[in-house]
Structure formats: structure tokens, C-alpha cells
Amino acid sequence: MTEPHPGELPIQSEADIVMARRAVRNAATALGFGITDVTRIVTAASELTRNIYQYARSGAMRWRALHVKGRVGLELVFEDCGPGIPDVARAMEKGFSSSKGLGMGLPGAKRLMDEMSVWSEVGKGTTVQVRKWLKK
Amino acid sequence: MQTNKSKDSPTPASMNAKTKSPTPELAGRKPAAAAYPAATSAAYARSLLEASLDPLVTISAEGKITDVNEASVQVTGVPRERLIGTDFSNYFTEPEKAREGYRRVFSEGFVRDYPLAIRHTSGRLTDVLYNASVYKDEQGKVVGVFAAARDITERKRAEERIQQQSKDIMELSTPVMQVWQGVVAAPLIGSLDSQRTQQFMERLLNRIVETNSPVALVDIMGVPTVDTQTAQHLIETISAVRLLGAQVVLTGVRPAIAQTLVHLGVDLTGIITRSSMAAGLQVALDILKLKVVPQDGATGSAKS
Amino acid sequence: MAAESISVIKLRNLLLVTVPPDPDDDTVSALQEQVLEAMARHEAKGLVLDISTVQILDSFFARTIAETVQMVALMGGRTVLAGMRASVAVTATQLGLTLGGALMALDVDRAFDRLQAVPTLGGGV
Secondary structure, eight states: OOOOOOEEEEEOSHHHHHHHHHHHHHHHHHHTOOHHHHHHHHHHHHHHHHHIIIIISOEEEEEEEEEETTEEEEEEEEEEOSSOOSOHHHHHSTTOOOTTOTTTTHHHHHHHSSEEEEEEETTTEEEEEEEEEOOO | OOOOOOSSOOOHHHHHHHSOOSSGGGTTSOOOGGGSOHHHHHHHHHHHHHHOSSOEEEEETTSBEEEEOHHHHHHHOOOHHHHTTSBGGGGBSOHHHHHHHHHHHHHHSEEEEEEEEEEOTTSOEEEEEEEEEEEEOTTSOEEEEEEEEEEOHHHHHHHHHHHHHHHHHHHHHSOOEEEETTEEEEEEESOOOHHHHHHHHHHHHHHHHHHTOSEEEEEEEEOOOOOHHHHHHHHHHHHHHHHHTOEEEEEOOOHHHHHHHHHTTOOOTTOEEESSHHHHHHHHHHHTTOOOOOOTTOOOSSOO | OOOOOOOEEEETTEEEEEOOSSOOHHHHHHHHHHHHHHHHHHTOSEEEEEOTTOOOOOHHHHHHHHHHHHHHHHTTOEEEEEOOOHHHHHHHHHHTOOOTTOEEESSHHHHHHHHHHSOOOSSOO
16 A cells, blocks of 8 residues: 555546546555445545536545544545535435435435535535545 | 561461451461561562563653653663653553543543553554553542553454454355356355445455356345345345346345345345245246256256 | 547447446537437447446436437437446445446347347337
């Protein structure tokens, strides 16, 4: 395992979604995640990055390795200054979907990752933090 | 300091002649410090502390080390004079956790089996469990904390070995075998927890792809019960196999499990089930459009 | 960003498209357009999507595939997705993705067998 450097990627176009997938794939693989977990993490990142592009048009994704109490993990943070999510709790409900789906993809990403935290304020923006830990 | 000239410990009789037996439990035992004059009892106590294999330490109310024994010097690699007066939490891999334990000793009077890791100057780490308690002066005022560390390195190694063996057992007990061209079989045995089921799912899917098998026989006769989460994972497994372009034939569903699945409202449409793996194999052959026929001239006891 | 070029191959009266490993959104959309265009041009009865090199299947990709399957059905064809990877299957199931009633096959060979085994009826999946 090689320690991936923390990094940041601006999300401003559709092309950045693929860039985000590649960056996350590299970081997850470097940390030693198996192929299935890498797939889960990259897919979650794709969903959350697309959220930024679709609803806020611009934002950023940051990533860093985690070392807590002997456990190793990967943390991804997705930030935007978009319209915000009016009802985060509802957006997190499994199977929730609406035609204008702000917050779409949150339940799915949550299922793929180990931890998720969402902060959002209408008119200000949204921050989504997800983490996945290496299994021993 | 007076030295005791006699090689043997004083007998109980002489002890009773000279001193009162301090407590009923000590009577009849080899005399402890109570039988010795004050000056030698201090030396005796000290020698016991130094003889202890466990690192012992006393910590002041300000969190500074006030005294250590030889074992503490050994485990930290720091000489006695340099340990005394320093912050005790300096010598751990998680200083804040050490301080938290120390605070707990003060608030509750003691702490038991508190896990920490001591760092030697060479970098070597020693996993320990701490037993600590407050100690008081003659007026009953708390003077500091007395802490004893128990080295659990060996125990941790044994625990890791057991964990690895559990992993190995998990893999061995959920084998996925190719039983025919196009058919893999997985007899599941034992209770399935969430993690085991997920690992099984990945292994099953990989085998299906590797062997290019359109049919997977999954037998759960050997699974006594499933909880909600495991039932979900089982259903997920069946769905995932479908995405590959293969299908699962589920066999050996016990009444208890059938109940759980139905009560969970699990969608069982499209899942092929049979009572035994043998019956499942017949379904597999049908799906693959294969037929078992006797060899030329043989009667063959099994009908296809 | 320019979409990767998608080649649509005609075999008998069926179409074969090999999907690249990590297509961006433009490529996925272009794939749909080219498939429908080829369906019309060749009056094909079926489509095989080879996804054996695809590493990530997110909701956008899944939605586009589901749409494509439905569109192909409206044009009288059936779609088979061939060769999904194990890791992708695990993730897609966890995400709860459906692929619009597409048929699945372990590989391209079996996909073609599947499409050719059915008598050629128009419409329906």
C-alpha cells in the first residue's frame, strides 16, 4: 500500500465527473482497497460528483486517507454553493426520488460507503462527506 | 537499615510473640512487612516493586511521573531519572487516550483493563492493559495514581491468529465448486452473518464469471436461521447473479427460513427453489438443455 | 469534451456494440444515438451490448441503458447486456439499479445465442 496524497478537484463540467472517478480510483487502489470496494467507492463518487454538476453547476471534491485507531480508510468530501437540499432527511430515505431530485443519489451513495454526513442550507450550498474503511 | 540475619523467615510462633497478627487472614502465613521493623519494610516493599515484571508507575495529581520501577524503564527505554517529573502521557502512542484514562481514575477511583500502547525509544510498541487506582496519604487525601501495566503482546498475537483462522474457516466453509460445465454449487453451512454473506456473494459471482456458468446451485439446508440483514444479502446475491446473466437455484430452504423470508416481504418471484440440491441439479441440467443417459449397454440406476 | 467513438457492428440481423471501460457522459449519450440510428438503418432485430470491460456502472449509465433498451424495443428489437463484471454486479445490486428489462448474458456468444433462439417477432422485450 502506498499512501495517496490528499487532493482536490474542481467540478465544473461533465468531463470533471470522469476526472473525479479516475482520481478516486487511484486513491482507493493505492490505499489497498479490493476491486469490489474500489468499484463501490468510485461509483459513489460518480453519483455525488454528478449531483454537484447537475444541481450546483460548480463545486469541488476533496479526498484524503484516514488513519484512526489502527484503521485505514478513505474520505471524500463533495462541496458546492448550489441551491441546497430543503429536506435532507427525506432525501436520505431509501427509494426517495422526485423529478427534480435534489439530493438524488444520496441514499445510493450511502449504501455503497460506510459513513455519510450531509450538511446543507437552502440558498447556501451542500457538503457531503463519505468514508470507507479497509476491512481487516 | 537493619538487616535480618536469619535466613529463614520467622515462624508464626515467634511472630505472635513479638507482634500482633495484623488481620485474621495473615495469621499462620509467612510474615509480611508487618512483622518487620519499619525501615526494612520499606526496603522490602521496594524490592517487591522492583521485582515485578509489570511496569509500575506512580503519577502525581498534576499528571507527572513521581516514581517508576525497573520494568517501566525497560518498556520505555528511558532511564529512571529522566522519567521522573515528566508527563506520563508522553510515552504512549495515544497520549490523549492515556490522559483520558488518568482522568477516569480520579473521577471513579480506579480503572481496570484500560488498553494502551507504550512506545519504546527504539520505536518498539508494547500493547498493555492498565490497572490503576488512586492512592491516599494518611489523612485520606488523594496524592496520586498508582498504575500497573500488563503486557498483552502475546495475547494480541494469539487474537490475530484466531482472526486469521476465522477468515480461513469462513472461506473453507462457503466453497463454490464447479460441478459440471456450466454449473457451480455452493452448500452453505452454519449461521450466516452479514459479513460472511457479503464475502460469499463476491466469491460466488467471481466463480460464475471465471467458469462461465449460467447456473448456480445455492443450498442453505445447513443454515439454521437468517436475520433480516442476511436475508437481504441473500436476495441481493440472487439479484447480482442475474445481472451477470446467470441464475440461482435455491435449495434446502428450511421452514424457519421460509417464514423469515415471507415475513420480510421479500420478493421471491422469479427465484427458482427446490427442496434438495439433487433436485436443483436436475433444474440446472434442464436449463442447460442437458440430459443424463446411461452408457451404451448399461442399465443405469439413476434416471435423468 | 469529445465523445469516444463507438463502433456499431452488424452481424446478420443483429447489432453488436462494445462499450469502452470508463465512458464519460457524452460517450454514453452518443452510444444511444448511434445504436438507434443503426437499428433503423439495418432494420436489426436485436442489440448486444458488450459491457465486459466496463468498470463503473453509475445511475446515469444505468438510466441511459434502460432508455436504450426501451427505445430498441419500440423499434422492434431486443437487447442483451453481455459480460457484466462481478464487482459491477455487486455494486449495481447495492445501488438498486435496474436496467430496463434488458436480458443479461455471461458473454457475447451466449448473448447472440439468446437473440437468435427466439423466433423473430416484432416489438416487445
